Amino acid sequence: MVERLLKARQYMSPLFRARLLSLGPTTHVLMLTAHHIVFDGWSMGVCVKELAALYSAERAGSVASLPAAAKFDAYARAQAELRGSEAFRKALDHWHARFAGSAPVLELPVDRPRPPARTFNSVREDFTLSPELVAQVKKLGAKSGTSFFVTLLAGFAALLHRLTGQDDVVVGIPAAGQNFSNVEGLVGHCVNTLPIRAFVDGAQPFSALIKAARTSVLDAYEHQTIAFG
Secondary structure (H helix, E strand, O other): OHHHHHHHHHHOOOOEEEEEEEEEOOEEEEEEEEOOOOOOHHHHHHHHHHHHHHHHHHHHOOOOOOOOOOOHHHHHHHHHHHOOOHHHHHHHHHHHHHOOOOOOOOOOOOOOOOOOOOOOOOOOOOOOOOHHHHHHHHHHHHHOOOOHHHHHHHHHHHHHHHHHOOOEEEEEEEEEHHHHOOOOOOOOOOEEEEEEEEEOOOOOOHHHHHHHHHHHHHHHHHOOOOOOO
């Protein structure tokens, strides 16, 4: 019974918490903690922008002029109404064509036997690229007319190809639903995963893979009406 109560208490914890840490007479840190069910990366940008406006107004002794908060139910209704639209049909046709047949399954090599029961245990690894390397990667992408992100995506697809020997791989990338639905000021979980399919030919130059990745990403953003989540 005690264990059940502890779990229930954990689930009822606030979905958004704020704590101000005092590190010195003139040094403070505002720590925000949010559950992903009500917050995404785009939401963080919205909150930081509005907090900065409120803080600046408070310091100046004035009142911040902020737009009315966007409602999540309006976003949900807009998503539901899209289902019968022409845009939804076109997006569905696009993804059916992109993944005609069966989608590839990534078979990453492992250094130990896989467990009999699937688990979701994981470890996070952070690695910082040097400024010189970042500049070189950006320059490489610019030569092919692509962004830094698309260049890294192509490089990741090439890495998966080298590790698995598979020529057909799929990488999921996040897309902000607020930007697509014209509700830029909405705070909520609206992130949508877009599957980017890459066909890697080891005989072709890397520049060809970058250009193909650029086309795939642009097509995915154009047809992101379908919410894969």
